[in-house]
Each structure stands twice: as C-alpha cells, then as structure tokens.
Amino acid sequence: MxxxxxxxxxxxxxxxxxxxxxxxxxxxxxxxxxxxxxxxxxxxxxxxxxxxxxxxxxxxxxxxxxxxxxxxxxxxxxxxxxxxxxxxxxxxxxxxxxxxxxxxxxxxLRVRRGSQSGTETVVRLWLESRHVRVQPQVQVPGVGRVNLLVGRSWVIELDSVTHHTGTEQYAEDRRRDLELRRAGYTVTRLTYAQVFHEWEATRRALEDILRRRLHRRRI
Incomplete structure (x- = not known):
C-alpha cells in the first residue's frame, strides 16, 4: 500500500x-x-x-x-x-x-453452481468443450454423491490431500469405487497434481477413455 x-x-x-x-x-x-x-x-x-x-x-x-x-x-x-x-x-x-x-x-458463461473444487471445474469444462454430457454432484444409490458423471456410465472422482487421505477415507473411497464398478460404471480417480501439474498426460488418458466410448454404456 x-x-x-x-x-x-x-x-x-x-x-x-x-x-x-x-x-x-x-x-x-x-x-x-x-x-x-x-x-x-x-x-x-x-x-x-x-x-x-x-x-x-x-x-x-x-x-x-x-x-x-x-x-x-x-x-x-x-x-x-x-x-x-x-x-x-x-x-x-x-x-x-x-x-x-x-x-x-x-x-x-458455462460456469455453474455445484462444483466442490477447482479440479472438478477444470475437468468438467474440458469435457464440455469436447461436447460431452457431464453432470456434477450426481447421487448414485448405495454410493452417495459422485463428483462427475460423464455420459451414462463414467464416474470421475477428484481427490484432494485434504479430503481423501487417512485410513478411514481411503477405505470409504475404495468401497464406493467397488459399488460403482459393481453397478457397471467405469471409475476414474484424479488427483490435484494430475489436473494442475500433469494436465497434458491426464488429458491424453481421458481422451483415450472417450475414444473407447466407455461413457456411453447403459447401466
């Protein structure tokens, strides 16, 4: 000043x-x-x-x-x-x-209410730029809210050091992943570093999943 x-x-x-x-x-x-x-x-x-x-x-x-x-x-x-x-x-x-x-x-102008983290915002906007349907914070029976539901059947969870470390949270995340796969979803977990520091490699991996159309499977 x-x-x-x-x-x-x-x-x-x-x-x-x-x-x-x-x-x-x-x-x-x-x-x-x-x-x-x-x-x-x-x-x-x-x-x-x-x-x-x-x-x-x-x-x-x-x-x-x-x-x-x-x-x-x-x-x-x-x-x-x-x-x-x-x-x-x-x-x-x-x-x-x-x-x-x-x-x-x-x-x-596509920003919206509901994203729980910056990583969620970045990944969602990138998917939308690819003209892929994305729903944030979707409630899945037996699992709870998932960060992003892509298309019909691809769930992306965005992990952070603050909320996804510790024995109990680690176990809960794996329980959720198992229930999602059991229901037929493809599950991808991304870290803060993968989104903000390793984005080019992460983007290429996400593009490969899109090309395989795993997000279009019926549940």
Whole structure:
C-alpha cells in the first residue's frame, strides 16, 4: 500500500476466501498504471481510483483481473468458487465477461453452481468443450454423491490431500469405487497434481477413455 498498490487476481481471491488454482507471484494493481513495483505482477485494466481503504481490491475487480491473467480454466475456478460461496450470481458473471473475446466468454458463461473444487471445474469444462454430457454432484444409490458423471456410465472422482487421505477415507473411497464398478460404471480417480501439474498426460488418458466410448454404456 505504501507503493500505491492493492492486491488483486489470485492473490486477492485467496483473501476473499475463494478456492484458488496454482499461480506464481504476488498479483497487484497499481493506481492509474499497469506498471507494478519490481517483484510484483501488475494487472490491467488500470484502476483509476481506490474504492475503499482495504489492502485488496473488491471481488468484482479481483475477478476481472483474474480473467485476463489466468485464462479460462483458472478464472473459471475462481468464478465457480465465488458462485458456490454465494458471493456472485450468474447475472454478475455474465456482466463480468461481457466484453471479453468470444473464445473466452463462451466457456466462462458455462460456469455453474455445484462444483466442490477447482479440479472438478477444470475437468468438467474440458469435457464440455469436447461436447460431452457431464453432470456434477450426481447421487448414485448405495454410493452417495459422485463428483462427475460423464455420459451414462463414467464416474470421475477428484481427490484432494485434504479430503481423501487417512485410513478411514481411503477405505470409504475404495468401497464406493467397488459399488460403482459393481453397478457397471467405469471409475476414474484424479488427483490435484494430475489436473494442475500433469494436465497434458491426464488429458491424453481421458481422451483415450472417450475414444473407447466407455461413457456411453447403459447401466
């Protein structure tokens, strides 16, 4: 703040309580210029005046900077997190992305309520970009909610270190997988690292499953 900057983009989004994808650097907005002090990541559009005395920008400006900085997958994660927390509605999302290029606006208008993690958002949007039917958070008898149901018969579960470690959770996840396979589903588990750090290899594996049409089997 002494250097006339405020936090924005992914750095501010974390302080707003959003689920934040991997990113590097400290992201700031400098008043009336895109240039930021050395070691900080500056952002456009330029802020003409501070709207309050806080050390970070309001959520709408934070997200606008994030869309232009993180691209579609990363900003979709932030938008869906804000929606799920009740901080943003779909009309606000539409207004936020209204002036973006069509190649960005179209996929970002597909954000929705219900995704439980950024990994779920990224995988779902990629599948939808392939014109594959995906349903998030589907209730399966004897199993409970699954993260993504792809087509008729492919379940994708997105694991995290926070919620999928420990002996009891490990055992419960395997019980669920067994019940799903027993019912005829194909089950794929993906980790945070596979989605955010090893995406190219993960994408190729998912494409192979799609080509084999395992998601179209009748249950």
């Amino acid at each position: 002494r250097q006339n900057c405020r936090l924005t983009c992914a750095t501010a989004a974390r302080e707003h309580g959003l689920w934040v994808p991997p990113h590097s650097g400290t992201h700031v907005a400098a008043l009336r210029t895109r240039r930021a002090p050395a070691g900080l990541v500056g952002h456009a559009p330029v802020v003409r005046r501070w709207v309050d005395d806080r050390h970070l920008l309001p959520l709408d400006l934070t997200l606008l900077h994030a869309v232009r900085c993180l691209g579609v997958p990363g900003s979709a994660v932030l938008l869906e997190s804000a929606i799920n927390l009740g901080l943003l509605g779909l009309p606000e999302v539409a207004a936020l992305v209204e002036d973006l290029p069509e190649t960005w606006r179209r996929p970002l």
